[in-house]
Amino acid sequence: MLELRPQVAADLPEVGSRRLAVRLTADALTHVRRGSPWVFEGSVESLSLTGDEQPGDLAVVFDARREFVAIGLWDPASLIRIKMLHAGAPVQIDADFWLQRVTAALDRRATLSEDADTDAYRLIHGENDGFPGLVVDRYATTLVVKIYSPIWWPHLKAVLTPLLAAELPTRVVLRLARSVTAPSEHLDDGSTLVGEPSQTPVVIRERGLQLEADVVTGNKTGHFLDQRDNRSLVRASVGAYPKGAEVLDVFSHTGGFALSAAAGGARKVHMVDVSAAALEAATRNFTLNRHIHAVRDCQVRTTVGDAFEVLAQLRADDYSFDVVILDPPSFAHAERNVAKAEQAYFRLTQAGLRLLRPGGLLVQASCSSRIDDESFYRIVHEAAVHARRDLVEIRRTGHPIDHPVGFEYGAYLKAVFARARN
Numbered sequence: 151m152l153e154l155r156p157q158v159a160a161d162l163p164e165v166g167s168r169r170l171a172v173r174l175t176a177d178a179l180t181h182v183r184r185g186s187p188w189v190f191e192g193s194v195e196s197l198s199l200t201g202d203e204q205p206g207d208l209a210v211v212f213d214a215r216r217e218f219v220a221i222g223l224w225d226p227a228s229l230i231r232i233k234m235l236h237a238g239a240p241v242q243i244d245a246d247f248w249l250q251r252v253t254a255a256l257d258r259r260a261t262l263s264e265d266a267d268t269d270a271y272r273l274i275h276g277e278n279d280g281f282p283g284l285v286v287d288r289y290a291t292t293l294v295v296k297i298y299s300p301i302w303w304p305h306l307k308a309v310l311t312p313l314l315a316a317e318l319p320t321r322v323v324l325r326l327a328r329s330v331t332a333p334s335e336h337l338d339d340g341s342t343l344v345g346e347p348s349q350t351p352v353v354i355r356e357r358g359l360q361l362e363a364d365v366v367t368g369n370k371t372g373h374f375l376d377q378r379d380n381r382s383l384v385r386a387s388v389g390a391y392p393k394g395a396e397v398l399d400v401f402s403h404t405g406g407f408a409l410s411a412a413a414g415g416a417r418k419v420h421m422v423d424v425s426a427a428a429l430e431a432a433t434r435n436f437t438l439n440r441h442i443h444a445v446r447d448c449q450v451r452t453t454v455g456d457a458f459e460v461l462a463q464l465r466a467d468d469y470s471f472d473v474v475i476l477d478p479p480s481f482a483h484a485e486r487n488v489a490k491a492e493q494a495y496f497r498l499t500q501a502g503l504r505l506l507r508p509g510g511l512l513v514q515a516s517c518s519s520r521i522d523d524e525s526f527y528r529i530v531h532e533a534a535v536h537a538r539r540d541l542v543e544i545r546r547t548g549h550p551i552d553h554p555v556g557f558e559y560g561a562y563l564k565a566v567f568a569r570a571r572n
């Protein structure tokens with residue numbers, strides 16, 4: 151089994167023996183007992199203060215009778231002050247605990263690990279798998295660990311040990327959320343924790359298609375793994391066009407949807423993204439799959455630019471498509487952005503529909519957790535009515551199995567496949 155690079159092992163803080171005893175408000179206690187992974191700053195009534203508590207210290211929640219309720223990780227600089235790990239009977243947070251958690255997470259993905267055509271998927275999906283603020287993705291034999299909170303530094307070795315044993319990776323890359331400060335240069339964003347650093351993107355397989363993933367500097371951890379099933383559905387859907395569909399892939403990133411459409415028999419694909427680097431990778435992804443006849447025969451076009459402006463220009467230039475895919479980034483990063491985000495989805499649906507031929511297929515997704523499913527579907531339909539298009543839903547999709555929804559606020563992804571009757 152591979153081990154942490156020596157400098158990395160030396161720079162990772164050890165788990166302290168400190169255990170903070172915490173009392174919560176009655177309301178928070180009820181939520182924690184029901185499995186909520188988050189305890190907010192204002193819900194902490196009292197704390198057995200040591201004065202030098204560190205991120206990742208174990209926080210043990212007791213009730214008024216001093217009975218154990220739950221245990222989590224203390225996050226002193228975050229509004230979510232405790233990220234809960236477990237509620238119920240008392241447990242030790244030790245190597246065995248992490249082994250069981252990791253094993254349960256891997257078991258949930260068994261159908262993916264057994265799929266010989268796919269070697270990139272999420273292994274640990276944060277709170278939803280019982281690892282609040284931690285994501286681990288598999289990209290072929292590279293694992294990418296993304297840390298959203300410093301609470302993980304002292305526990306990283308213990309979490310990685312069963313992953314290194316079970317997944318037999320050749321490399322582990324660290325990614326940090328913007329809010330997380332690296333404790334040392336060996337633990338900075340993009341650093342290699344295990345194995346040899348790589349200067350080139352990892353090439354992954356997704357349902358038999360090859361794609362580059364820039365695991366060191368790319369968006370998220372390198373690829374939008376959560377859209378795998380929707381990309382497969384697009385591949386299946388374009389097969390229904392005997393002369394080959396013309397497909398518009400808006401917010402295409404590295405072209406996963408467009409490539410799937412091409413593999414499904416699309417005659418032309420047009421990818422639009424604001425990132426020139428993403429579209430260059432998308433072009434390379436088509437080259438990587440040229441051994442597939444349908445991909446080789448597909449005409450590929452890219453446009454770098456703001457989606458709303460490009461869609462308006464395509465409309466002005468009289469373009470139209472059989473399939474329009476709209477997969478934007480989250481439009482609502484905070485509660486105060488929700489109204490604006492709803493307007494943006496509305497405008498986007500309208501702009502997409504203006505380019506969709508009668509009988510064409512609209513595929514629209516949202517990854518804004520603050521916009522719930524029903525609001526999103528309502529907005530898409532209202533926009534269609536406003537655009538005088540008769541939309542018939544074919545299906546709604548949600549989370550793939552490697553992005554399970556494990557608590558009340560765990561869902562964020564929804565998509566609709568709908569046919570325009572006129």
Ligand SMILES: C[S@@+](CC[C@H](N)C(=O)[O-])C[C@H]1O[C@@H](n2cnc3c(N)ncnc32)[C@H](O)[C@@H]1O
Pocket residue numbers: 369373374377400401402403404405406407422423424425428455456457458477478479480517
């Ligand atoms: C959710 S990702 C799309 C993932 C992609 N569909 C896939 O399957 O891999 C959102 C993409 O939108 C792009 N983007 C963000 N703002 C944009 C804008 N205003 N216009 C066009 N693209 C934008 C980002 O560069 C990113 O690649």
